[in-house]
Amino acid sequence: MPDIILKVKEMSKTFSSKKVDVRAVNHVSFEVKRGETVGIVGESGCGKTTLGRCIVRAIEATSGEALYVGEDGKEYNLQSIDKKDMRSIRKEIQMIFQDPYSSLDPRMTVYDIITEPLRANFKLTKKELEDRVKAIAVKVGLNPSYLKRYPHAFSGGQRQRIGIARALVLYPRIIVCDEAVSALDVSVQAQVVNLLKDLQEELKLTYLFISHDLSVVEHISDKVGVMYLGKMVEYAPTGDLFRNPLHPYTEALLSAVPVADPTIVIERIPLEGEIPNPANPPSGCFFHTRCKYATDQCKTQDVEFIEKEPGHYVACHRADELKLKGIITE
Amino acid sequence: MENKVVSVEDLNIKIKLDEGILTPVRGISFAIRENETLGLVGESGCGKSLTSKAILGINDKKCLTSGKINFNVDGKVINLLDLKFGGKEIRSIRGKTVSMIFQEPMSSFSPLFTIGHQITEFVRLHLTKDKNKAKEIAIEAMRRVGIANPEKRYKQYPHEFSGGMLQRALIAMALVCNPKLLIADEPTTALDVTIQAQILELMKELQKEYKMAILYITHDLGTVAKICDRVAVMYLGKIVEIAPVVDLFKNPQHPYTIGLLGSVHKIGGGHDRLFSIEGTVPLAMNLENKCGFYDRCIYRDTKLCCQEEPALREVKEGHFVACYRDASTFEKQNK
Numbered sequence: 144m145p146d147i148i149l150k151v152k153e154m155s156k157t158f159s160s161k162k163v164d165v166r167a168v169n170h171v172s173f174e175v176k177r178g179e180t181v182g183i184v185g186e187s188g189c190g191k192t193t194l195g196r197c198i199v200r201a202i203e204a205t206s207g208e209a210l211y212v213g214e215d216g217k218e219y220n221l222q223s224i225d226k227k228d229m230r231s232i233r234k235e236i237q238m239i240f241q242d243p244y245s246s247l248d249p250r251m252t253v254y255d256i257i258t259e260p261l262r263a264n265f266k267l268t269k270k271e272l273e274d275r276v277k278a279i280a281v282k283v284g285l286n287p288s289y290l291k292r293y294p295h296a297f298s299g300g301q302r303q304r305i306g307i308a309r310a311l312v313l314y315p316r317i318i319v320c321d322e323a324v325s326a327l328d329v330s331v332q333a334q335v336v337n338l339l340k341d342l343q344e345e346l347k348l349t350y351l352f353i354s355h356d357l358s359v360v361e362h363i364s365d366k367v368g369v370m371y372l373g374k375m376v377e378y379a380p381t382g383d384l385f386r387n388p389l390h391p392y393t394e395a396l397l398s399a400v401p402v403a404d405p406t407i408v409i410e411r412i413p414l415e416g417e418i419p420n421p422a423n424p425p426s427g428c429f430f431h432t433r434c435k436y437a438t439d440q441c442k443t444q445d446v447e448f449i450e451k452e453p454g455h456y457v458a459c460h461r462a463d464e465l466k467l468k469g470i471i472t473e
Numbered sequence: 474m475e476n477k478v479v480s481v482e483d484l485n486i487k488i489k490l491d492e493g494i495l496t497p498v499r500g501i502s503f504a505i506r507e508n509e510t511l512g513l514v515g516e517s518g519c520g521k522s523l524t525s526k527a528i529l530g531i532n533d534k535k536c537l538t539s540g541k542i543n544f545n546v547d548g549k550v551i552n553l554l555d556l557k558f559g560g561k562e563i564r565s566i567r568g569k570t571v572s573m574i575f576q577e578p579m580s581s582f583s584p585l586f587t588i589g590h591q592i593t594e595f596v597r598l599h600l601t602k603d604k605n606k607a608k609e610i611a612i613e614a615m616r617r618v619g620i621a622n623p624e625k626r627y628k629q630y631p632h633e634f635s636g637g638m639l640q641r642a643l644i645a646m647a648l649v650c651n652p653k654l655l656i657a658d659e660p661t662t663a664l665d666v667t668i669q670a671q672i673l674e675l676m677k678e679l680q681k682e683y684k685m686a687i688l689y690i691t692h693d694l695g696t697v698a699k700i701c702d703r704v705a706v707m708y709l710g711k712i713v714e715i716a717p718v719v720d721l722f723k724n725p726q727h728p729y730t731i732g733l734l735g736s737v738h739k740i741g742g743g744h745d746r747l748f749s750i751e752g753t754v755p756l757a758m759n760l761e762n763k764c765g766f767y768d769r770c771i772y773r774d775t776k777l778c779c780q781e782e783p784a785l786r787e788v789k790e791g792h793f794v795a796c797y798r799d800a801s802t803f804e805k806q807n808k
Contacts, residue, residue, distance in 0.1 A: 186665040186666075186667065186668075187636070187665055298753055299517070300753065301753075328516040328517055328692050329516070329692060329693070329694065329733060329736050329737055330516060330732065330733060330736045330749060330750045331516075331753075332736070333735075333736035333737075333738075333747035333748065333749040333750075334749040336738075336747055337746050337747055337749055340746070355665060355666065357666065357740070358695070358737070358738045358739070358740055359738060361738065361740045361741075362738040362742075362744060362747070363744075385740060385741065395667065396666065396667060399666040399667045399669065399670040400666055400695070400740065401666075401669070401670070401673075401693070401695030401696045401698065401699050402695060402698060402699075402739070402740065403694040403695045403697075403698050403722070403734065403737045403739065404698055404722055404739070405698040405699075405701075405718045405719050405722050406719060406722075406723070407698075411670050411674075413671075414667050417635055417637070417638070418635075470740055470741070471740060471741035472741075
């Protein structure tokens, strides 16, 4: 299905205080097709969470736009939309949060947590509410007889299912998953990842999957965007990115992923130094201070985000000449 | 096995609650040699952190611990559990012979004191009372773990450090007295992959230099494959499998280990469904007399597995498993 559901254009978010301005998200652009999963990866502080929050408009972006094609086929600019339209659009874009322990109100029963979005958006009778919640609970693998309990009675994996049920109950079209499985044990992680994939197939959901865990992202995503210091440095179909990265940062990031196989040794490409202060980013290409391929051009000249290969975008001056190593080899 | 730094024998931990007696650790035995890294793997609640804290003697008083934790200190064998809780002897071992690094570097340091002050405090407790000498030792330790410009960093507060640097400072503090055993409780979980790789490499390097034993506790099998020599898999307070790292990953014997390994996605391994273990870990209270993994096991045998809990048996040199069934028959059943 080629139709595009979300188009993010030149989105920026600047957090200002009296002393400094921090560009958490810096002119990020990408497109998401319907039914696709797009992974956003990067180290902490790279702006991936802020990007997700700007898209659902939990916080206001400073500039740029996010165009969303609604259920009715009309295109809405999420950043300039009026209040009434936003209310109806919010139903279609939902979010799952990282920490299943702090994202559920401990004083509400699970039933109340899941019905709250319904009550805010529709006028449903008690019976209708109950039916809908029960159906969703079964779908995400929660026992409907537990709905009267409070969140503390559930394990981490179960709580994450509650969070997913809360996001799903409005039948959204896009779900932004912000580190949705990062806090879970591996075996529970596998359960939740499988659940997300099943639901996607069944309900034709589109996911924006924000995570720092590259193995999970590789598993679940169709496309992956790599962020560094607020900028997107590479965006490509998952296989291309892991097989044939075009940005030196992606190469280094991939080489650091621990592989659960003691017989495979991947030579790590060390990154020198630490992430620069985002309030005072380097000149030219932001990555040049840690890049072993950097030239004088990289230090002074800003770098553009361009399509090097079909569907494979990268922001690097030397993308044409560098031969970088991926971690999937045929 | 000679050169054992620590050997834990039949360790049991019980916690009395109003509802009954919780048994989070039930009869664990293992030993770690000099220069060896043992990985302790399991899901949250399997008792791995309690085990490590028992070795340090820092569990809550409510935890009733029995068994033996034998330490080899300068040729003498000392059972840690014989020592008085919080007494002088155990305090001289803790931090000096055995030390620990924790999961959250941000909450392991006090925000009110400089990093240097906190490391020096450690040195003055165990090595020297001389202030200037202690400062020298601390700065040297910081340099050793790759903190650039340690003289300046010495005077800084934890909030001026990044997560990776703070974890390095924590390692510096743990290693400043050259401990025989280092317990690392999920030391890299809170860190980014690039920093994680750096810290793991640093730990390996320092281990080579000082020949210490490392007990590496985690639920992340990726880092286990990278750093450990042997791995013990824990489930419901028991070690269900213990083996050299390659054997465990290439030829797992226990259904739980097989399940855990199956639920980890391998990059480039396609987009098939991940294997997931059904159900959740039961509460370690009033356990029935059967294999602890019975209810979640896909290979269970209604007769065989409902006897007593299986004990560890050796299937190959150094490879022990606690399961009645023969793993070589599992694949047939799968097909």
